[in-house]
Amino acid sequence: MSIADWTDAMRAARYDTAWSIEQETLAARDPATRDDPARPYHERWVWDGRTFDDRDVLVRCYHGLGDTLQFARYLPALAARARSVVLEAPARLHALLHIPGVALAAFDPAHPLPPSQVDIEITELAFALRIAPGDVASSYLSVAPAPLRDDTIGLCWQAGDWDTKRWVPEALLLPLASAHHCLSLVSAPTTLPVLNPEGCPFDLPATAALVAGCALVVTVDTMIAHLAGALGRPTWLLLKTEPDWRWNPARRDSDWYPDIRLYPQSTPGDWAAPLAAVARDLATFEGDLNGQPAQSLGARLLG
Template sequence: MTDRGWTEAMRAERYEDAWAIEQAVLAARDPATRDDPRLPYHQRWVWDGRALDGCDVLVRCYHGLGDTLQFARFLPALAARVRSVTLEAPARLHALLRFPGVTLAAFDPAHPLPPAERDVEITELCSALRLSPRDAPAPYLHVAPAPLPAATIGLCWQAGDWDADRWIAPDLLAPIAAQHRCLSLVSAPTDLPVVNPQGCPFDLPATAALVAGCALVVTVDTMIAHLAGALGRPTWLLLKAAPDWRWNPARTDSAWYGSIRLYPQPAPGDWATPLAAVARDLAAFEGVHHGQSSRPVGARLLG
């Protein structure tokens, strides 16, 4: 959904207006194009508008990992209203998505599950259930935190390849990493002075444990932001000037995650301004100690 009016309604938390726009769009669609196999998965629509209550429901996860984590908040409410729920999600997410009443199935793009009595894409649950993010607040994911040193700050500067404007050159974070004990949440080696220069493991449960153990996460708009928000960790989100629909650049907070603080660019390409604000706020961040030297994190933490 990219309708400007819908985006404005969602950002203003006028959810009834947003859902009305969605219903109008749904009514205008050709039913024959539902879950159209000719389209890439992320461009498909799945829910046909019928009520889900009392049915056997298949929840498909056709979008990114961050989208799945963001909308997973609605799965317990769905399970309480329907006969059964099957969640067809990437297998690497399964350890994080264990909710009572929800059966997990691995999403294989080459062999998706056959339709159920009701199908819905996970990002359609907000509208299908008529629930706002404040009806299902974070934290709603829970993992045991990795035993990191106090005041460790997690850093993530890479986002998906589909939007390079979300990325930050890692050297722009060097002043922060030099002054605070920092941990990389990027699954690649780095020259930044962090406690794990080899990078974060390419394993979501292990990454979630590291995020849960951080005192603060500073990240660009990517899956790490949703993971940290869903875990309820203090998260400072660096946004490009025209961010995704779910973030309102005119605000510093988010209805989706109560622990997130937004740092948008004032103009495209200007990362200096939000990073300067982050640096100022870090000086006052409770529990962060200046002048601590980095030290390697053992294999027991990083897997």
């Protein structure tokens, strides 16, 4: 079995198959390479298959902020089985991750915490617990929303520098930003006609409050998508032709977040089709966006 087989299984929601592939991979690993300090953090494997029932567990967050937010949904299930759980996560996320039974520690890449009885990387939790994404709470973060207008749309067009193919050129969002009441969720200045041309604060609690106050978030595949999904906000996700393993470009929905819609490219590098689909779908709710709602925009978007 290959990584392509695993990706196909995850996209098709054949989780038992995906976990069988992961089990085969785990069994074939050399234990001496576990949490290998010679490798970059995002390439390491951590969990060696040992049970975490009634044991002290250290959950390490070696991937991106979005990965941590996506898999934080599994922490309550882990805490219910372990004697104690410590989440070693980036300090920027701590204000969002108040989970009963889970203690927080700041992840310092230069000085990671020493091993516990059981160590596991947070993205390994679904496999280790054998819990599908739809079998745990999908809206598991909660913050007080910023006081925004009921028709505010949050826009995020940039992802991490390591994959700029996920980025949408800012200028392509000008028609959307000009036609609607929009807010930037990018932490950089913009020339788009948005409420905050100076950009979104580089502060995750403040960003989360803005996301929570939006009626809709339109974003590329980045941390903002996971933050909006975990907050239960309607989210329209712009995807490159061959997206990350967690999104199935043949679907419009996702098991990870029931409030998300997928808008994949039809041709590599061409954002015209997904943006046209977003524009068409927004037109359906034009009456709401012009302040004449029969019900809230959020309710209409989810309907």
